[in-house]
Amino acid sequence: MDNLKIYSQKFSNLNVSNSKKRGTALHKPILILSVIDLISRDVINDNEIRVSDELIETFEKYWQIIGSHSYTGGLHYPFFHLQSEGFWHLELKPDFNGLQPKTTNRLKKSVEYAYLDVELFELLQDDLSRKELLDALIGAFFPDIDNQIDSILQVNQNFEDEEISKSSIINQPKYTLKKTIIRNAFFRKAIVSVYGCQCAFCGLIVNKTINQNIVDGAHIKPFSQFYDSRIHNGIALCKNHHWAFDRGWFSVDDKYKIIVSKELEEVSPHAKPIKDFHGEKLILPKIEKYFPDIEALEWHRHNIFQP
Numbered sequence: 001m002d003n004l005k006i007y008s009q010k011f012s013n014l015n016v017s018n019s020k021k022r023g024t025a026l027h028k029p030i031l032i033l034s035v036i037d038l039i040s041r042d043v044i045n046d047n048e049i050r051v052s053d054e055l056i057e058t059f060e061k062y063w064q065i066i067g068s069h070s071y072t073g074g075l076h077y078p079f080f081h082l083q084s085e086g087f088w089h090l091e092l093k094p095d096f097n098g099l100q101p102k103t104t105n106r107l108k109k110s111v112e113y114a115y116l117d118v119e120l121f122e123l124l125q126d127d128l129s130r131k132e133l134l135d136a137l138i139g140a141f142f143p144d145i146d147n148q149i150d151s152i153l154q155v156n157q158n159f160e161d162e163e164i165s166k167s168s169i170i171n172q173p174k175y176t177l178k179k180t181i182i183r184n185a186f187f188r189k190a191i192v193s194v195y196g197c198q199c200a201f202c203g204l205i206v207n208k209t210i211n212q213n214i215v216d217g218a219h220i221k222p223f224s225q226f227y228d229s230r231i232h233n234g235i236a237l238c239k240n241h242h243w244a245f246d247r248g249w250f251s252v253d254d255k256y257k258i259i260v261s262k263e264l265e266e267v268s269p270h271a272k273p274i275k276d277f278h279g280e281k282l283i284l285p286k287i288e289k290y291f292p293d294i295e296a297l298e299w300h301r302h303n304i305f306q307p
């Protein structure tokens with residue numbers, strides 16, 4: 001088994017059962033999200049994860065957005081307990097008394113730093129494997145249960161509110177942009193969930209094992225231009241059709257009918273050619289309020305589609 005698969009599995013199977021109080025089960029996933037966030041922002045750039053102000057602040061921010069509101073999060077708890085997962089190790093201070101730190105300040109005094117398995121740290125340097133690991137983590141602690149979709153959407157809404165309020169205070173485009181790595185992972189999760197893990201174009205579903213998924217959450221209006229990760233700006237598409245949609249090989253009209261570029265030349269001896277989907281209806285979510293936005297589709301037809 002390759003390392004990416006091993007760590008995706010470990011992320012999906014975090015042991016949160018020893019959480020003593022209700023609502024603490026997200027401690028470990030949120031610590032991992034925070035670390036990935038800081039790695040992607042280049043705040044953590046070597047494999048020595050210290051109890052820094054940035055880590056404390058990031059953990060607390062995620063706890064506020066996705067943690068339990070009935071229980072205050074504390075970095076000290078998962079920073080210590082993540083050791084039991086086998087990929088997170090602690091370098092303790094020489095005078096550490098052996099007692100589990102009960103506060104983040106105590107934690108600071110007890111550990112020099114944490115470090116990840118070298119193989120995992122390397123995977124997290126790479127955009128694609130980082131994305132897959134994030135999807136595994138987020139997929140696992142927000143399982144595909146219909147009534148949980150709203151909570152995922154709520155998470156994304158909270159990210160947006162937070163970013164709007166942040167950008168109105170100080171202009172930090174770089175920070176906001178980098179932070180979207182986590183937000184977009186929630187976007188993908190929400191889109192794939194409302195479409196039942198099915199490609200809206202061709203209907204492909206592949207049963208996932210460890211939250212790896214052949215179907216993606218695609219932005220209709222590109223994220224790099226509009227920063228819009230609301231559910232209405234998304235369609236679930238398999239990798240091929242995501243790629244084709246981003247390049248304007250096909251688009252969707254305001255009756256949700258597929259329109260395919262006339263310039264396409266393809267040979268597809270074993271699968272239905274893209275051209276044959278012209279005029280077919282996009283496969284939509286069961287719930288109408290999650291349908292793609294007509295205005296976003298219109299924008300895609302005028303700006304991306306190559307008729």
Ligand SMILES: [Zn+2]
Pocket residue numbers: 199200201202203204237238239240241
């Ligand atoms: Zn497809």
